Every structure is written in structure tokens, then in C-alpha cells.
Amino acid sequence: MKEFDYIIIGGGCAGLSLAYELDIHQKLKDKTLAIIEPRDEYKKDKTWSFWRVTPHNFDDCIKKSWGTFTINIPKNTKHVECLNTPYQTIDSGLFYQKIINKLKQNTNVNFFKSIREINTENSFVFNSVSDLEESKNNLWQHFSGIEIETNKDFFDDEIFNLMDFDCDQKDNVHFFYTLPFSKTKALIETTWISNLNDNSLKDYDKQLKNYIENKLKIKNYKINFKETGAIPLFHPKNIKKLNQMEIGTAGNMTRLSTGYTFLNIQEQSRYIRENIENITKTKIFSLDKKYQFLDNIFLKVLKNNPKKMAQIFYKMFNCPSNTVINFLSNRSSIYEDISIISKMPKWIFLKQLF
């Protein structure tokens, strides 16, 4: 069986981002890489969005960028600007195509369906397959979205809606999210934060139909694309192994309070590429410990006070937009952290510390 210098288990967002980063920086000129990916074909399966707080390799896969967004609670709407750090959406179809086309040109890179097809004894492994604990207490951000097309101009495509909490919360946290790609096309998602135990939250199609027809008042539309997913708001329990490093969701790249992962994956890939020559002795890349601490408190508050969360999210945006975006994108200074914390209901948060 064939041997490789590096193995990437899982050719999804993290696996392919890392392979691409290594390839374009000539780290695979004299080294071989095997990517283990069971899927039969790559096609668009997700849209990844984030505030562009740092450069990344995928500007040409951007479907749309926005400089303004809104957040709604019943009877109130806040407009927020993000011109310095635009919110971007990446089309996963374009992302996969770009990377696969590039990697195909490198004969040192090979794809396999199963790890059993290769000899792993002398390789360094980057693993992106998460070992997720099944516990009824764990929180998930679960959602379903449809990309719709209307026959008349309907959307203001300069402004996206980050969170519309003006909807049934069912004792959990629920909001709609709308990304208008043009005046006639938008992705509309229904998003819940819950422990996934209540099946009545999962009639996503009904929720979307009701929101589109009765809240947005769109009667005529067709559905071009659908995405459904669940992001764990807890860390996977992958066990540390010699000559192996976890990446992506498996490598704790998800911000637990928000589910944002894509840009963290890009930073992790850059870090690994910078240290690849000495990878066996390199420290694991991790998000700043302060966010783990703050996010854990935030999730405890969320679990115990779901009804208060819409107000809490809304109030957070009373801070200057740069401050909130830096905080949500793991870029905040201590002053910005304090500014965010000062907008939170203190007693509720303090109670979770003890």
C-alpha cells in the first residue's frame, strides 16, 4: 500500500482549505498528500458567511458582500454598518471547484475514498472528522434555508438581515436570517439554538413558508437551492493521537456562541502551513481562551434564559459595530470585550459564574 507524507481525513471545508494553502505555498512540491473523502462528487451544499476581518484565499468564490445589516426584535429594527469588514458569502460549489481544479494539477496529491486504501504508519495526519458526543444537554445551532427567486424585484440587496427574532420562540432561541443576493434572489433561513430534543422545532419547511408568505409577503417564488444543517455548540471529543492534529470543527474551530467557523478554519490552515516543516513539534492552533470562557458563560445564560436572548443579542449591537464584529470574529481588544460585557444584563451573567 502507498505511503504519504501527509494525510488529510475529510475533504470538506477544513481539509480542502488546508490542502489548498499547502499547495499554493509550494509545500507539496517535494511532499506527498493523500486526501480521504467518501463523497462521490463535489457540488454546492452550503453557503459560508462571515465578516471579512482578515484576508483569505477565496475572494473569487464570493457570491455577495454587504456593508449594512439589520437585526430585529418585535417592534424594533436596528441598522448596523460594516463597511470596513463587509459580510461575505462564499458559494461552496465555487470553493470546491476552485480547490479541486488546483489540486488536480499536482501529482503529489491523491484522493481516496477510505483510509484503508493507504498505509498510514509513517504519515502525519490532519483529521477533520469530528467525534461528537451524544448528549441531550448539548446545544446545537440547527437550521434550514432556501434560496428563493421571485418574479418581481422584491429585496433590497444592499442590506442583509442577520437576525429577525420577531417569530415564535417556543421556549428556545429562534430567528430568521435573510441574505439577499439580488433584487429577486435571497437565501432565507430559519435558525434555532436548542438541544435538538424537541422535534416540533424541525418543521423547517412550514416555518419558512409561513415567514416568506406572511411576514415578507412574498406569494410567488420558486426554490432554487436548499441547505439544512446543525452546528455543534460544544467541542467534539476527538482524542489526541501521536502524529495527528485535528482541524476544522473537529479541531475546535467553531465559535461556540455563534457557530462561525469558516474564517477560523482559514487562519488555522495558514498557521499549519507556516509550521508545516516542524509540524510534529508545533503547538495546536486554538481560538483565544478568553472566547472559550466568555462563550461558555454566554451559552449557560442562553440555556437558562432563552426568552431573554433576543433582547440580549439586540442590546449587544448598541455597541459600535466594529466592536461587536471584532468580538464575534475573535478579534476584540480587552476594551471592546468590556464594552460588550457592559451591555449585558449583569445579574443574569454573574449568576452563571457560580
Ligand SMILES: Cc1cc2nc3c(=O)[nH]c(=O)nc-3n(C[C@H](O)[C@H](O)[C@H](O)COP(=O)(O)OP(=O)(O)OC[C@H]3O[C@@H](n4cnc5c(N)ncnc54)[C@H](O)[C@@H]3O)c2cc1C
Ligand atoms: C449547512 C451549514 C452551513 C454553515 N454555514 C456557516 C457559515 O455561514 N459561516 C461559518 O463560519 N460557518 C458555517 N458553518 C459551520 C462550518 O463552517 C462548516 O460546518 C464547515 O463545513 C466545517 O468544516 P469541516 O471541514 O470541519 O467539516 P466539513 O466541511 O463537514 O468536512 C468534513 C468532511 O469529512 C468527510 N467525512 C465524513 N466522514 C468521514 C470519514 N469517516 N472519513 C473521511 N472523511 C469523512 C465529509 O464528507 C466532509 O467532506 C456551516 C455549517 C453547515 C452544516
